[in-house]
Amino acid sequence: MGQPTLPRCACCGYRTGCTTCPICYWTDDGRDDPSVSVVTGSRNGELSLADARLNYSIYGASAPRYQELVRPPRDDERP
Numbered sequence: 001m002g003q004p005t006l007p008r009c010a011c012c013g014y015r016t017g018c019t020t021c022p023i024c025y026w027t028d029d030g031r032d033d034p035s036v037s038v039v040t041g042s043r044n045g046e047l048s049l050a051d052a053r054l055n056y057s058i059y060g061a062s063a064p065r066y067q068e069l070v071r072p073p074r075d076d077e078r079p
């Protein structure tokens with residue numbers, strides 16, 4: 001028996017349950033796989049989810065400017 005499952009971050013995939021993910025700094029705005037290339041211009045600015053995932057794979061953050069703000073994931077946050 002573990003913790004209740006938290007929502008998965010749409011960008012990095014870790015389960016933090018935070019609106020703005022502390023691991024990649026993506027802010028949950030309801031976008032996920034069906035809308036990865038949609039740009040809403042809202043909480044994540046001009047970032048599409050596809051771009052944010054690419055940035056995370058390169059920089060470890062959803063945008064290069066967030067590199068100083070993010071932290072490594074904990075074991076209990078793995079997808």
Ligand SMILES: [Zn+2]
Pocket residue numbers: 009010011012013014021022023024025026
């Ligand atoms: Zn994340």
